[in-house]
Amino acid sequence: MGGRDATMVLLDENGIRCDGRKIDEPRRIMIKAGGLKNADGSAYIEFGDNKILVGVFGPRDVHPKHMSNTDTGILRVRYHMEPFSVGERKNPAPSRREIEISKVIKEALEPAVMLEKFPRTAVDVFIEILQADGGTRCAALTAASVALADAGIPMRDMVAAIASGKVADTIILDVNNEEDQAGQADMPIGYMPSEEKITLLQLDGVLTPEEYKKCVEVGVEGCKLVYDLQKKALHDKYFGEKAD
Amino acid sequence: MGGRDATMVLLDENGIRCDGRKIDEPRRIMIKAGGLKNADGSAYIEFGDNKILVGVFGPRDVHPKHMSNTDTGILRVRYHMEPFSVGERKNPAPSRREIEISKVIKEALEPAVMLEKFPRTAVDVFIEILQADGGTRCAALTAASVALADAGIPMRDMVAAIASGKVADTIILDVNNEEDQAGQADMPIGYMPSEEKITLLQLDGVLTPEEYKKCVEVGVEGCKLVYDLQKKALHDKYFGEKAD
Amino acid sequence: MGGRDATMVLLDENGIRCDGRKIDEPRRIMIKAGGLKNADGSAYIEFGDNKILVGVFGPRDVHPKHMSNTDTGILRVRYHMEPFSVGERKNPAPSRREIEISKVIKEALEPAVMLEKFPRTAVDVFIEILQADGGTRCAALTAASVALADAGIPMRDMVAAIASGKVADTIILDVNNEEDQAGQADMPIGYMPSEEKITLLQLDGVLTPEEYKKCVEVGVEGCKLVYDLQKKALHDKYFGEKAD
Amino acid sequence: MASHSVLDELKRTQILELLEQGKRVDGRALDEARELSIEINAIPKANGSARIRLGDTEVVCGVKIQPDRPFPDTGDKGLFICTAELLPLSHPTVETGPPQPPVIELARVTDRGIRESHMIDVSQLVIEKDKSVIGVFADNVVVDYDGNLFDACSYAATAALLTSKTPKWNWTDEKPVLSEGEEGQLPINTIPVSVTMGKIGNYIVVDPNGDEWASMDARVTITTDSDGNICALQKGGNDGFTLDEIVKCGETSIKVGAQIREKLKSSSQENQ
Amino acid sequence: MASHSVLDELKRTQILELLEQGKRVDGRALDEARELSIEINAIPKANGSARIRLGDTEVVCGVKIQPDRPFPDTGDKGLFICTAELLPLSHPTVETGPPQPPVIELARVTDRGIRESHMIDVSQLVIEKDKSVIGVFADNVVVDYDGNLFDACSYAATAALLTSKTPKWNWTDEKPVLSEGEEGQLPINTIPVSVTMGKIGNYIVVDPNGDEWASMDARVTITTDSDGNICALQKGGNDGFTLDEIVKCGETSIKVGAQIREKLKSSSQENQ
């Protein structure tokens, strides 16, 4: 987190960030519920320059059977980057990073999904990163919640997600790629507003105890903004003028 | 197909090719039915400098069971090159090329094999390229048909195969390795003469519509020559003087 | 076996070896039975600078079931080196050498274990090389026998193991790493003293027929020394003052 | 997509009955491809990209252009590699894990169709002979499945390549150094178009949709270039074609290919 | 360790009943870690090593230090890589084969906790800029399992790194040449300490043992540095935390981390 490019000004004297945003201002977020024909539910999100597609299948049978659970349904999540989604072409083999993020997102969604309602079966969430720009896991988690809702999976709440962080000794909302590379800390947060539960939380970078508290608080507030956009996306599809 | 070695004369003023053949003349072809002790059927072919061994097992049980089909038998084909079969030692791991050719040969044999006669079971065809010299897939398909017949698998017909192609703006029969490397087009054809069906067809290289038609026709005629040698090989084993 | 370092004196004029030992003197050997909480049986050995931990589980169910044998139990052995156990950091993927040694040790233990007493089940032996110093397979086999006994697996006898070899045209006992690298022959031997059976035997390096006989004899005598230490380790645990 | 169920049998019967009346399930003529819609530059951070729909089959292609080492025996040529992958969200039957033979065939046929047409002049993609060349990677991902991935991937890759911007590199201090601000087009020789035809009973249909794909006996994919020549072909499926059918398919591929080539041209010109 | 049986349910009930009385199954206070014992230099042939027990969880870490190539874009920095592996003798449920997602997470979280603290000054690990750097590999193997591998691996790696001896290399004839007899310490900036807390019902316990680990709803691992700052965090498990809980966990990690840091310091100083 020392920052590769020490000369980049991440925050100017007027509190404006390298991409023109204010410290508590998220990037442009566009969420669309549905879109895929074959998936049982789907969503597309543009979150800054991130472009992510999520498809959901299930509840459906589990093969091999011994992987299923007679007491509860299981959730399976795959986070996957396209070879062209990042600066240098990514090797198609799944990286250890992708495997870890798949697990982290799965555990962030599990508190939200009423898995007990569909024992013996599985729900599959497939996340495809078409273009990456810092904060993919938060954008992916946000879209996955909408895709699960679009598939009609019973849920306690949706998980909204965004990263807070620290640049130029200041706590900011929604860390972009440059800020992640050259900044001081990055803290992705996933939050269920109506349940008041943090279900995803990670941190890379150094924070004092006070900054740590501030960072969590700023992130939770950001999640509430994202949550409204999630609800709007579902509303647009199911109750909007363009609803089919 | 621009040709690595532009200076090589692929066709001289008398219509003679780089290896002395006429334009419609195949390389030396020697087919032997049988030869392996453990395989249910086998064949060995020398097709120019290609040397290929094929072994067939089956019909036999399928493991795991869920891979079998209650309505029909299944055909499985593996095309495999030995490390010493090509110029530079081949890495032993199966290449994507070998996987594709296995599939292409399988689909070329399926119309010939009466799979419906042995439901729930599998017939395995193992093709081993001992020495490669251009046109391995045609030689392999030709030998595989003979090995299937030698195994007593019920068949509608045998598939005979050979490549036609284009060198020095001329359509030729049976493309050898040099002609494949330096020539203009290579079109492997597999054909069932009594059924009049083309079951393998591929093309690499540029042909005008007229050349395309000519190339298919030349290839089909070539397959008929190969077909006679296939029948002779089986005759030699089962009715010949050396039959055991 | 020409030896990389021809200048190293492997045996001086007084019959003393590069590490100060006499020709028939083994390295320091320390064996401890037990030690791991979760394993059903375990042992730790220091054999020269080798440090090896062995854990045993079983008899236990086999998954998938079709791998089990209704007539007899099965023994499964994994020999595995830690990345930090050798001079240059070892790639974590299992090497072909590790797979072969696993098989060799398994076949050396099988004559000792009464597999017929626990049909349909498996006993797993996990060997972990924490630090390697020449002769790991013998040290591992020695410790594995103790761990099997510690797990209460019914056995005909224990297998004791040590290597004999040839340096400076002399047959020696217990080849260390330098002697293996620069010496003339290395012969690992595993032996069941009460059954008088050699169950592990390998040889790399050139021996005359007379040397060959001598080498086997020296090795078998060495195994008897090791055998006493194995018995002592079990006695110390189960009947010693420190027994729990 | 490989398993055959009773439902598949019923669909095949229906498709065949319609074909006997000269009709297709979705109302198309036998030699008519589905509507092709092309969104150029769907992935702006890539060097080129396209998101295309062929009926309800949807494919995204991203092109990455970057310095690479040449193959040892072709140090005077750049690299062109085209891949294809079926994303698991494209259909409930797609499994994750290493690519299965049908996907390997899809990738190789897509690659070969473009490569054999000599669409890209790789001899112009050399930074320093024998040491450093430009690699062009066109990666297709299938996002929604409704049959005929061969053509869908081919069109996505071709559309993306036609509109790719390539950076320039100079050979400095024994390594390729990006020449900032200089961007050009890829050296394009021709526009290859793949046309896939399925044989169902004795009928041959262009651009089979998902139901037709599951019902067909054999298929042939023929790629033509801007000169109307045939430059690649792949037969597949577990039945065969007659010689006459194969010749006829060649003619159809030229005719249908010409229509699609115009579509690819116009959408790329709108995006220059 | 992932399967839930009737026995697991019974254990969870017992654990929860005790927690309601402010007690833990093994008698510890809720914010009390298990006893940590550290054996430095357990693998003398490695450049550094430690064998640690945290309660009945046991981990061996070996450090290898050797010349390596730098990453292309960071030619002015050495490499630091920390791994973790569950040996099959550590628990009857561990399977051999490629690492499963929980082990991949374990390895990455252990690595990140140390990396993000900047414990090792990798800028001092350069032999020749852009050509050769020093690689530091800290490989953890779990030898006995009783819960909380995150902290056990972190302590083993930290103890091994603090006491590692690094050889020196010179850049001669375009390759790194070992400078015999010269050995030094690794350049250490700070001592990171990871503290893992499990949430069981509404209770949060420090350093969950195996039974607690199998019973807990969620967990969080927080790493602090010598300045008392927080430098890495990972939430896991299939439930969530409230904001207040997360803030409280931060405080606990600083307090408990400080105790463990003293322990790590003193055992490393005894072994200098």
Add this chain to the structure above:
Amino acid sequence: MASHSVLDELKRTQILELLEQGKRVDGRALDEARELSIEINAIPKANGSARIRLGDTEVVCGVKIQPDRPFPDTGDKGLFICTAELLPLSHPTVETGPPQPPVIELARVTDRGIRESHMIDVSQLVIEKDKSVIGVFADNVVVDYDGNLFDACSYAATAALLTSKTPKWNWTDEKPVLSEGEEGQLPINTIPVSVTMGKIGNYIVVDPNGDEWASMDARVTITTDSDGNICALQKGGNDGFTLDEIVKCGETSIKVGAQIREKLKSSSQENQ
């Protein structure tokens, strides 16, 4: 070949009953190997090759000789690598996929027998010290299985190596350049011969065929060189040998090995 059926039991009983009368199932003496037939140069495009039959076990070995990089610590030696593979057409039980432990052992024992005899003088296979050496790859493929692959692969590899022609390379412009038209023999020091003996009950038989292989309790493979010395040994199988048996097997391997060495010599001389 690993599964034990009732049929296997019956065969073993029959084999043992015959052995008690001093006889073997195929009429051989206990210390008699099966007939060995050798076809040299079966793969003319390889640098050397042999197709051999040992009874009904058939193996093809092809040798490829090509420039390669030396191992970092042995820059003054060429490479010799010998492999072995069981082709699926060799027996109905052989499966495709990554090699199983018995095949890995087969390959390593075959390689070691030749390597430890110092058959090939790798110090003469250097093109440019530390930079480029000659690699000799002897790849065995088993084409038909009837027991005792250890000896069959060893004989195939040895016959192929004895008759290999090696090209010459010069070190020009920092790379190895083929010197056209110059071909020589490999530098051969000795002729290693492997002899495998199976223990069935208390009987030891040379060169077990397929039925004997499935019935035996233990085996030992001993390789001897042209001087009649023993240079490699591998015991296998799930029983043991007495010390006397092992010493006796050594003597048998020298005696039988000498006969087979003559056979290998004469067939290679016919093909010079």
